Amino acid sequence: MTAPLTPPHQPPHDDPWQTPPAGDSPYSWAEAEEGPDMKTEARQAAVVMVAIAVSGLLLGLLWLWLAPRIPLISDDTAVFLKDTESEEAIGADGTFALLALAFGAVSAVLVFLFHRRGGIGLVIGLALGGLLGAVLAWQLGGWFGPTSDVVAHARAAGKGVTFDAPLELNAKGALLAWPVAAMVVHLALTALFGPRDPEPTGEWGAAYGPARSEDSQAWGGPEK
Numbered sequence: 042m043t044a045p046l047t048p049p050h051q052p053p054h055d056d057p058w059q060t061p062p063a064g065d066s067p068y069s070w071a072e073a074e075e076g077p078d079m080k081t082e083a084r085q086a087a088v089v090m091v092a093i094a095v096s097g098l099l100l101g102l103l104w105l106w107l108a109p110r111i112p113l114i115s116d117d118t119a120v121f122l123k124d125t126e127s128e129e130a131i132g133a134d135g136t137f138a139l140l141a142l143a144f145g146a147v148s149a150v151l152v153f154l155f156h157r158r159g160g161i162g163l164v165i166g167l168a169l170g171g172l173l174g175a176v177l178a179w180q181l182g183g184w185f186g187p188t189s190d191v192v193a194h195a196r197a198a199g200k201g202v203t204f205d206a207p208l209e210l211n212a213k214g215a216l217l218a219w220p221v222a223a224m225v226v227h228l229a230l231t232a233l234f235g236p237r238d239p240e241p242t243g244e245w246g247a248a249y250g251p252a253r254s255e256d257s258q259a260w261g262g263p264e265k
Contacts, residue, residue: 097174
């Protein structure tokens with residue numbers, strides 16, 4: 042007597058790689074990839090970019106208020122640093138960089154809290170907004186700070202009178218502090234607290250599990 046080629050009582054369609062019928066499984070790839078569509082994501086990225094760029098006005102005002110001044114003096118023939126060993130110029134750059142790092146961290150936290158499911162478009166908007174905000178802050182601080190016409194300022198101040206040099210950003214790399222800090226903080230928050238894709242469950246996931254006991258009994262094997 043030969044064994045049957047097909048074990049009895051075997052349920053049809055037992056191929057684990059077969060695509061499950063629509064509606065049979067509570068899990069679907071659409072649910073796993075649920076998120077804002079392209080238009081919504083682009084609109085959110087644009088709003089984030091504009092809002093962050095506008096906040097550069099506050100950064101510029103804070104830089105203008107907190108940055109140390111560089112004292113100059115004139116003798117009617119030339120303009121000199123009052124203190125040749127002064128580090129105010131470096132202090133101005135450092136103040137801008139520290140403020141930009143703080144603004145980048147805060148903006149990343151706010152964007153993450155309001156848009157937890159944001160995609161790559163939101164990150165690009167965050168980075169571009171930070172860069173535009175830093176440039177706007179730099180220009181604003183220079184615009185409202187002491188005049189850039191040092192000669193005219195020296196003449197107006199008079200001989201031997203100390204006056205402030207223009208507020209300048211000598212280390213242009215400080216402009217990247219805001220976008221870099223924003224992207225790093227946002228990436229860290231997403232990795233730690235971002236939403237996770239649901240694991241496949243239901244009949245489809247069961248197809249990958251161990252064989253059922255009735256199948257082993259049908260073949261005559263011991264039940265475990």
